[in-house]
Amino acid sequence: MDEQEVLDVVRRLVVELFGERPELSDLPIDTPVATAGVDSLRLMELLYAVEDTFDLRIPDEDVNALKTIGDLVRYVIAHAGASGRS
Amino acid sequence: MSSDESGERRVVVTGMGVISPYGRGLAPFREALFAGRSAVGRIRRFSAAGLPVDFAAELDLAVLRGAFPDPIDRARDPCALAAILAASDALRDAGLAAPGEARDGAAVIVGSGFGSQLATAGGYADFYERHRERAHPLTVVRSMHNAVSSSLSIELGLRGENLTIAAACASAASAMGLAFQRIRSGLDDIVVTGGSDVYVHEAILRAWIALRVLARHEDPARASRPFDRDHNGLVLGEGAAMLVFEALPRARRRGAPILAEVIGFGATSDAQHLTAPSAAGQAAAIKAALRSARLAPTDVGYINAHGTSTPLNDRVETAAIKLAMGDVAGRTPVSSTKSLIGHTMGASGALEAVATILGLQQGVIFGTYNYERADPECDLDVVPNETRDAAVAIALSSSFGFGGANAVLAFRRRNECHG
Structure with a gap:
């Protein structure tokens, strides 16, 4: 998957989990999602969905570096196996 | 006051x-x-x-x-x-x-x-x-x-x-x-x-x-x-x-609507058995609610019973009402909301309190449905199968739980609250 495809999937997960929220859909991909109300608990849900969808495991030590949609997309591209599904 | x-x-x-x-x-x-x-x-x-x-x-x-x-x-x-x-x-x-x-x-x-x-x-x-x-x-x-x-x-x-x-x-x-x-x-x-x-x-x-x-x-x-x-x-x-x-x-x-008054509460434990209820424990809770509300049994116009529909519960509750209410037990109308909505478990006391208060407000007692032939061991005034007109001033609502937890509330009709 290329960056745009991964981004589309992550954005879709965000909508599934948190609903249609302009503050999230309009959020620049390198702005922390926390600024749009995705607190640490919600971020755990998002990471869980990303792990599931792209068939990868995000170790605890990597979590603190994942603050934006862009972080997530780059992480998926770097780590997702060939079995990534959407 | x-x-x-x-x-x-x-x-x-x-x-x-x-x-x-x-x-x-x-x-x-x-x-x-x-x-x-x-x-x-x-x-x-x-x-x-x-x-x-x-x-x-x-x-x-x-x-x-x-x-x-x-x-x-x-x-x-x-x-x-x-x-x-x-x-x-x-x-x-x-x-x-x-x-x-x-x-x-x-x-x-x-x-x-x-x-x-x-x-x-x-x-x-x-x-x-x-x-x-x-x-x-x-x-x-x-x-x-x-x-x-x-x-x-x-x-x-x-x-x-x-x-x-x-x-x-x-x-x-x-x-x-x-x-x-x-x-x-x-x-x-x-x-x-x-x-x-x-x-x-x-x-x-x-x-x-x-x-x-x-x-x-x-x-x-x-x-x-x-x-x-x-x-x-x-x-x-x-x-x-x-x-x-x-x-x-x-x-x-604040000029709030006053729907009813809560006038008493009594709670006890059977200290006896995980599931089998105790008439003595339940009666003690009813008596405690009456004491808390400073009521005599004759003041009670209606009891919204726990009334689960298990033979053991219904018979023990009947005995408990007799123990607590004495001579007026057989003349005090009793009904069970569970005949219609089943047993809503930990919510039942609240749904039944609402049913009790709605009845007080409307001047009715909601009936016990599917009551066709009395269990001879449940010889109470079980309001049967239809809503009965009754200007009740004071009602009790009983709840008895597994583990032997007994809790009884007493409510008074709204227009009696102005003292």
Whole structure:
């Protein structure tokens, strides 16, 4: 998957989990999602969905570096196996 | 008077909200009770075909979740969702729809027997059934027992203490009793109280079947038959009811609607057996409620019984009412809301308190349905099969739970509250 495809999937997960929220859909991909109300608990849900969808495991030590949609997309591209599904 | 001769503050009900199998709101609940329409039907949530019992009075989870447009809210356990809707309706009913000084300090004291069982079951299903190596990250906070009261506090912005009371089938009554005592003593001015239980799940149904206490009947609507000779078990039911309890002076100052007065509460433990009830323990709770309300048995115009429809419960409760009420036991009208809505477990005390108050307001006693031939060992004035006109001034509502928890509340009709 290329960056745009991964981004589309992550954005879709965000909508599934948190609903249609302009503050999230309009959020620049390198702005922390926390600024749009995705607190640490919600971020755990998002990471869980990303792990599931792209068939990868995000170790605890990597979590603190994942603050934006862009972080997530780059992480998926770097780590997702060939079995990534959407 | 806003306090009685002992200086204790009077406590009134200023709002009520109900989520029942009839739908959301007081009106469908009242209309169904008035018409004697059963909420019991075949289970739709999962396939119960082939099980010895395949019926219950379920909430519709799709409708429940549909009331929450935001997926973040919708992801809560259904027990919390039902509680939030009922509490939000109760606050609106009390004239406290909007956050503000009058409601923000409210405490939340609610009962739940099962707590967030569906979320818990979902977590186990992920592990055992779907063999997922990772649990959903919100499993802990969705399934913790106090998710019910903490959800109310968070969603409605209520900053008093929040407590979830677990006392099996007496949970809501115990919660309301604690709310009453805290306002009466001056600890709180306003408490959102009641109960919620949403738990019909195949594993839980199988556990109840194994306990051999569920009603068997070819017609689900006729299975719950408290005090009837053919009663043979209880029917699982779900729901939530929340009430706003307030100190009378405060309710008057803000011009709140006064629906009824809470005048007494008594609670005891049987200290005897996990499931078998004790007439002595139940009678002691009824007597304690009468003492707390400074009532004589002759003052009581109606008892909303626990009335589960198990032969053992109904007979022991009959004996308890006789022990507590003495000579007037056979002349005091008794009915069981469970004949229509089944046993809503930890929510039952709250749904039945609402039914009791609606009856006081309307000058009626809602009947005990499916009461065709009296169980000779249940020789009470069981109001049968229809709504009876009765200008009751004072009513008791009893709840008795597994583990031997007994809790009884006393209510007074609104137009008797002006003293």
